[in-house]
Amino acid sequence: MSNPETAIRDIYGRTLATRKPWQTLCIVLPMVLLSFMILNRGITIQSDPLQLISLVITYLFINLLFVLMVHSGKIDRYRAILFVTYAVCFVISFIPHLMETRGSNTFTSADILQGKIPFCHIVVPMTLIPAVLKRTIIFPGSMLEGFASIASMLVLWMGVTLALGKGFCSWGCFYGGLEDGFSRLARKPLLKKINPKWRNLSFAVLLGVVLTSIATLSPTYCTWLCPFKTVTEFEKVSSVLVLVQTIIFVTLFLGLVVVLPLLTKKRTQCSFLCPFGAMQSLTNKINAFEIRIDKDKCTQCKVCIGICPTFSIDEDDLEQGKANLTCTKCAKCISHCPRQAISMEIKGVDTLCNEREKVFSGRTLIFLYPAFILLMTMGGGMIRDAIHRILLLLTTGKLIQ
Numbered sequence: 001m002s003n004p005e006t007a008i009r010d011i012y013g014r015t016l017a018t019r020k021p022w023q024t025l026c027i028v029l030p031m032v033l034l035s036f037m038i039l040n041r042g043i044t045i046q047s048d049p050l051q052l053i054s055l056v057i058t059y060l061f062i063n064l065l066f067v068l069m070v071h072s073g074k075i076d077r078y079r080a081i082l083f084v085t086y087a088v089c090f091v092i093s094f095i096p097h098l099m100e101t102r103g104s105n106t107f108t109s110a111d112i113l114q115g116k117i118p119f120c121h122i123v124v125p126m127t128l129i130p131a132v133l134k135r136t137i138i139f140p141g142s143m144l145e146g147f148a149s150i151a152s153m154l155v156l157w158m159g160v161t162l163a164l165g166k167g168f169c170s171w172g173c174f175y176g177g178l179e180d181g182f183s184r185l186a187r188k189p190l191l192k193k194i195n196p197k198w199r200n201l202s203f204a205v206l207l208g209v210v211l212t213s214i215a216t217l218s219p220t221y222c223t224w225l226c227p228f229k230t231v232t233e234f235e236k237v238s239s240v241l242v243l244v245q246t247i248i249f250v251t252l253f254l255g256l257v258v259v260l261p262l263l264t265k266k267r268t269q270c271s272f273l274c275p276f277g278a279m280q281s282l283t284n285k286i287n288a289f290e291i292r293i294d295k296d297k298c299t300q301c302k303v304c305i306g307i308c309p310t311f312s313i314d315e316d317d318l319e320q321g322k323a324n325l326t327c328t329k330c331a332k333c334i335s336h337c338p339r340q341a342i343s344m345e346i347k348g349v350d351t352l353c354n355e356r357e358k359v360f361s362g363r364t365l366i367f368l369y370p371a372f373i374l375l376m377t378m379g380g381g382m383i384r385d386a387i388h389r390i391l392l393l394l395t396t397g398k399l400i401q
């Protein structure tokens with residue numbers, strides 16, 4: 001029996017099941033060992049004590065979140081803390097890195113031709129199809145070497161798509177956490193009535209940027225629409241054309257990543273604009289996991305419809321008993337369903353109702369391991385580097401070496 005004073009409660013104040021400490025320990029132990037190998041890679045700590053301190057802080061922080069996630073079952077809460085931290089640390093780490101390697105976070109036409117632009121996953125749909133149809137790699141990044149080469153990002157994307165599908169958008173994307181963070185700042189949404197059909201816009205954007213990229217053999221989303229240019233790298237404003245592009249980037253960033261998420265508590269850029277997210281929705285059938293709704297337990301209260309940050313559950317989905325193809329597997333609906341009717345399941349495997357009474361089912365744990373490893377692999381190095389740069393700033397007054 002849990003002590004009522006210390007018991008973990010859900011958002012409705014009900015006591016949640018928690019694991020016994022030894023059970024939690026057994027489940028997290030492989031992650032504790034694995035995380036040491038993943039986080040420790042590629043750094044020489046002997047010559048730099050600040051590297052050692054940043055590694056230890058990152059290691060403890062990430063493992064603490066995993067222990068809390070497994071022990072309490074509050075997947076979305078601890079995922080969000082790590083996901084938002086990862087996105088903020090990405091910005092803190094990425095811009096100084098560009099300063100060190102390229103001398104600036106602005107780029108020129110010469111930098112593009114010399115492949116000095118890091119490759120990012122959003123550009124995958126604009127790269128793959130022209131590469132197949134026209135035998136041309138249109139993105140001006142480095143194919144095999146350097147920071148975020150095309151080859152390494154493509155391999156990562158294929159692995160993640162097979163393992164998690166659209167889950168990449170809540171467990172791997174280094175931009176998504178910014179929006180996730182802004183969408184959680186307000187207590188209640190000020191704007192509630194948004195037609196979920198707007199999510200189809202991202203599919204239109206995907207089609208548009210693929211067609212225009214094939215026609216122009218250039219990454220048109222990067223050139224014209226990417227809101228994240230605002231907080232990463234952008235072309236020097238040297239003409240009216242570049243000025244117009246910069247205004248579009250900043251407007252989309254402020255509108256879809258900051259203001260609308262604050263007003264709606266939704267991830268509006270992910271839902272309405274991102275062509276990579278749309279592509280992940282279309283390829284989502286390949287992977288093994290899905291969010292399922294137990295129609296016998298569901299009372300049609302529609303809490304999940306309101307709480308889902310990506311408009312991935314509507315009345316039709318409740319009828320069908322599963323989230324729609326835009327679901328990012330963030331697990332927020334699982335935490336908020338007052339009937340515990342929603343669960344992470346393996347496609348083709350029947351739901352075992354009695355499993356739901358536990359902290360979370362074995363199927364959830366099978367999902368959680370690759371998902372958390374992805375988040376740690378992509379985010380761990382950036383969190384460590386950001387902490388290192390902050391320590392550097394505090395001790396030497398410099399962010400770059």
Ligand code: SF4
Binds near residue numbers: 297337341
């Ligand atoms: S929150 Fe749970 S009970 Fe309410 S509609 Fe969604 S699945 Fe049904």
Ligand code: SF4
Binds near residue numbers: 324329
């Ligand atoms: S349906 Fe649930 S798991 Fe999927 S995105 Fe919405 S809240 Fe997250």
